[in-house]
Amino acid sequence: MGSGKTTSFDIAHKAGVSQATVSRALRDSPLVNPKTRERIKQIARELNYRVDRSAAGLRSQHSKTIALLLYEDPTTDDSQINPFFLSLLGHITRTAAAEKYDVLISFQQLSDDWLHEYQISNRADGMILLGYGNYAHMAAKLTRLSDEGARFTIFGLSTADLKGHTISGQNLEGGELATKHLVSLGRKRIIFLGDASDEHPEFKLRYEGYCKAHQEAGLPIDPSLKILSENQETAGYEAVAQLLESGLEFDALFAVTDLIAFGALKCLRKSGIKVPQEISVVGFDDLPAASYFSPSLTTIKQDTRLAAEALVKNLIGMIKGEDVQSQQLPLFLKIRGSCGGRKT
């Protein structure tokens, strides 16, 4: 038909109906006679017609797109993305696709302008935030965004003042699970490796679980065993190197993420320390690479598929104006070789 691109008017002309009916039929409106609908769809197929997303988006004011915003800490080099977020990525895009939403992806510094960059500009109907850097800085911003009507979900946090926006693992229980496992193997001086400050509430909860496990076992909580490490492999390596140099006695190490655990394992290997005979190591996340080390890493598994589904479904619920609930997902102890005991 003619020279330009195929439009709904072309379909209408061929089908002998109005353009409005074509629009309704292609969107499966119940207002259209089933036979008419099938005829229209058949013609659309023959002409390789697709609804123009810009036109539909302009008219309906919905882009049917969600923006996935990955925050990278400015201190890390720009090449490496937190692999835990990467493992959410596939499930997020698949869940969104099943709900007929496109996914825009962006890795960037925190801008004050998410809301405007994506929602106000009609590029996305809502946002999924992964990573948030320093929570002390973020908390106020998230609350304000929520008040301004931003539609977003965020992974990792479980703060009460962001009802419906947050999806996280049961971090306290996870930390307890990891620590109990080490205690059950007879470990007494367990290093906690990570940043359990207010900047990282989810890591702080894991530390609280660590403390709870100690209390329940009647073990003392020694603050000198709480060692700071940023959430990077190199930071884990450095922290353990300093730890070994300090001469502090310890027989186990709970790394608050697998990434930190990877660095720790590398450093212990380099130092000739036997895992798990001398030091037991447990991580958190269950990244795919946890099985690459020898011994392979015992860790707390987060179900990234469930997390991704919750992030997407809560967000789409919000977009549709439904009431959604925040969720804390269960975590599981995945026993491999790095703690000793059962498997190797």
Next chain:
Amino acid sequence: MGSGKTTSFDIAHKAGVSQATVSRALRDSPLVNPKTRERIKQIARELNYRVDRSAAGLRSQHSKTIALLLYEDPTTDDSQINPFFLSLLGHITRTAAAEKYDVLISFQQLSDDWLHEYQISNRADGMILLGYGNYAHMAAKLTRLSDEGARFTIFGLSTADLKGHTISGQNLEGGELATKHLVSLGRKRIIFLGDASDEHPEFKLRYEGYCKAHQEAGLPIDPSLKILSENQETAGYEAVAQLLESGLEFDALFAVTDLIAFGALKCLRKSGIKVPQEISVVGFDDLPAASYFSPSLTTIKQDTRLAAEALVKNLIGMIKGEDVQSQQLPLFLKIRGSCGGRKT
């Protein structure tokens, strides 16, 4: 002002100019008086105004978006994405952002409908394809897409009939580099592990490099050393398990990807075979996890940043109607511990 969203008419009203002038000013048109432009931009900032992407896209027929389509082989389980593609992802989004393009991401089976799903529907101005499954099936489709005016770039291939669309590493040279390294360490019976059939032209080229290195060293090419493995960790594991069971003699192993090498290393470890003392192993890609193994994996490094930049810039060039050239990017030998010799 008033109740609805802020539009360019609101800005125009406040600035005392026409809406057309606002549109021009915000797009930095040289047609606008610099002072007027600054005044308009200032007002836009004050009102938190953003151009509506759907409206702009409809009018201009450009979405300023590129679609990143990751093909997953239907035989793999749906949870694991090829980590090499993941390492391209960050660089692709950053390069696109620098060029003012959004990135839509989709993991999906090969549909015959890319062109229509994305380009015809005005969801994206072009596509980057990562992974293509069976090349025998894909080749004709890519040629047809190209003929139909699809704008796309694809990584991995270097076929002559897709001028400008393809970006790849110098696979032959890479295979030669890897094999020469093993030969230089005195290895004589080098397993080639991977699928070097016509289904995977880039792996076939790596095998040709393997052969070339043998010829140059005066070593015979023994076809029984060419072992099939799909590009998955588990496939690499299985292939090596069978290889060991077969009793075939070999002293080195060139895995056509790191992913296969990871499986191979796991199997050798499990079987108590010492790497590199008994068997030298070299991979291809230099995934982040290559350093997790002990010994860490010697491999051929692909520069994912350069590859991503080429994929994005060629695609945007095509979108703008420019003439673009296919590229084959240089590869580098990254020596770690798995081959013996220098480092550990």
Next chain:
DNA sequence: CTGAAAGCGCTTACAG
């Protein structure tokens, strides 16, 4: 350098 006007291709009240 600026403005008035057209129109991109849809969705959705409104009327029947």
Next chain:
DNA sequence: CTGAAAGCGCTTACAG
């Protein structure tokens, strides 16, 4: 169940 009409918010010839 269907159609005529309006209008979403821009960009871009066209005219001056």
